[in-house]
Amino acid sequence: MKLCILCAKQRAVLKRPKTGQQICQACFYHVFETEIHHTIVDAKLFRRGERVAIGASGGKDSTVLAHVMKQLNEQYDYGLDLFLLSVDEGITGYRDDSLETVKRNQQQYELPLKIVSYGDLYGWTMDDIVREVGLKNNCTYCGVFRRQALDRGAVMLGVDHIVTGHNADDIAETVLMNIFRGDIARLGRCTEIVTQGESSIRRSKPFKYTYEKEIVMYAYFKKLDYFSTECIYSPNAYRGYARTFLKDLESVRPSAIVDIIHSGEAFEIKSTVKMPSQKTCERCGYMSSNDTCKACVLLEGLNRGLPQLGIGKESRVRKQIAESEQKELPTVVQHFSQIQRDADAPDIIQPRDPSTVYTPPPRMPTGVLDPPTKKTLDW
Numbered sequence: 001m002k003l004c005i006l007c008a009k010q011r012a013v014l015k016r017p018k019t020g021q022q023i024c025q026a027c028f029y030h031v032f033e034t035e036i037h038h039t040i041v042d043a044k045l046f047r048r049g050e051r052v053a054i055g056a057s058g059g060k061d062s063t064v065l066a067h068v069m070k071q072l073n074e075q076y077d078y079g080l081d082l083f084l085l086s087v088d089e090g091i092t093g094y095r096d097d098s099l100e101t102v103k104r105n106q107q108q109y110e111l112p113l114k115i116v117s118y119g120d121l122y123g124w125t126m127d128d129i130v131r132e133v134g135l136k137n138n139c140t141y142c143g144v145f146r147r148q149a150l151d152r153g154a155v156m157l158g159v160d161h162i163v164t165g166h167n168a169d170d171i172a173e174t175v176l177m178n179i180f181r182g183d184i185a186r187l188g189r190c191t192e193i194v195t196q197g198e199s200s201i202r203r204s205k206p207f208k209y210t211y212e213k214e215i216v217m218y219a220y221f222k223k224l225d226y227f228s229t230e231c232i233y234s235p236n237a238y239r240g241y242a243r244t245f246l247k248d249l250e251s252v253r254p255s256a257i258v259d260i261i262h263s264g265e266a267f268e269i270k271s272t273v274k275m276p277s278q279k280t281c282e283r284c285g286y287m288s289s290n291d292t293c294k295a296c297v298l299l300e301g302l303n304r305g306l307p308q309l310g311i312g313k314e315s316r317v318r319k320q321i322a323e324s325e326q327k328e329l330p331t332v333v334q335h336f337s338q339i340q341r342d343a344d345a346p347d348i349i350q351p352r353d354p355s356t357v358y359t360p361p362p363r364m365p366t367g368v369l370d371p372p373t374k375k376t377l378d379w
Ligand SMILES: Nc1ncnc2c1ncn2[C@@H]1O[C@H](COP(=O)(O)OP(=O)(O)OP(=O)(O)O)[C@@H](O)[C@H]1O
Pocket: 054, 055, 056, 057, 058, 059, 060, 061, 062, 063, 085, 086, 087, 088, 089, 146, 163, 164, 165, 166, 170
């Protein structure tokens, strides 16, 4: 029997993806949670008494994030008021199912849940958008709208801080993509653990140094209830290439992921490089580097039956906007500053008795040395 290299008492049941150490389950929980705690403390992510929304999609990352945030908040007495915040993009057969998982998580973790939807906020669901624009470029709409939707949901909840489940693999992939594209502005920002726009809502990534494989392993051993289907509309080929490349690098050198993040952090942008300035969207009041924010441009294109508006090169987009501004437009987006906090509104789902909540059986991640029961191999 191989003993855990950390405690030398228990049997090693897994090989830690980040370090290759063979360790027991209890030591794995300990190192996994403690590293996240150190990330939080080192970056001074939270203030006592802060209201924090966890961006909850029902997927593995945000489910583990909700679990760990609740646990660390109690264990280390952070003094945070935690909420779950979900965006319903309106993707039938995907988000409707994953939101059911979030609703179960809400009961399991006993956290209030707020769901905001593209349909309500923009008048367009992703199903509608894909019908209009097709599969190509639909991720652009989804990404831009989701960012704003999360901020809007945060305002409704009265929170000024959102945490997301972006993990080390996501960040390393983004560093690579920004290098491949030569996108200096984004390269400079993408490794920041906290970002804040003019909306005054901070966003942070407690999993910045947490490996995806370890998140899957943690969810497996803790038998967490999460939804694992890929988005039916997300070809996102470019990220797919970066992802495959990163996985290849990780297989030969596991530290590649964190090394790429450190390289990204070490980039310094010369003061002579012209960076976009932060403004406020003239139409909806949301932060923007142009007079009109990207969400309003995309929405205008959809409402005018010109879905290509806002897709593509910045210079072309600007020309398209200039042309479209010759004509009077209906107000398509509720003004950001007019969104009211409604933290006690009836549409926030409150916890009930967690003992009544169903938890499905776990699936097994790679790297588990010896499965606890053979039955769980059926996945
Ligand atoms: N619909 C949503 N509602 C709320 N938060 C979301 C939503 N989609 C994504 N997020 C947040 O952004 C993070 C990164 O999202 P991404 O789309 O990359 O999914 P992911 O890496 O598969 O994460 P997850 O496993 O949590 O779905 C998520 O972990 C979550 O915190």
